[in-house]
Amino acid sequence: MSLKMYIAIMDEFPDYMTPTLVAHSVLAAHEEVFTDGYGSNMSKDYGNWLNGSFKKCVVRVNQKEFDKIAALENVYLGHENNTLEGRKACAVVCPREEIPNVLKFAKLWKPKHNGG
DSSP states (O other): OOOEEEEEEETTSOGGGHHHHHHHHHHHHIIIIISOSSSOSOOHHHHHIIIIIOEEEEEEEOHHHHHHHHTSSSEEEEOOTTSGGGOOOEEEEOOOSSOOHHHHTOEEOOOSSSOO
16 A cells, blocks of 8 residues: 555635645654654654655645544644634644545645636
8 A cells, every 4th residue: 555645734724825834834744743853753654654655645625624634643733823823724644544534535735726
């Protein structure tokens, strides 16, 4: 099985800030939740993902879906201080073999509007 990291973005978060939110959140998840900050003490699934598949899937979710994802085990919740009043807007889910339905059926992230 090819493990995949899911990164869920709140649908109300502005598109132009999403790359920054994702970059900060994934790095913080790696250092603060998925490892001990030195790349050790990680779960078997995370180690296999990090050294093997390294696949990622970015999805756009509503508040109800975000809350379900946030309640999962081994999830990092990220935010940007000056966007959405600093509310949590990104959930980085540690790769796992069993994918919860809330992630399986989430829509892939794409910009809300085409063009500028």
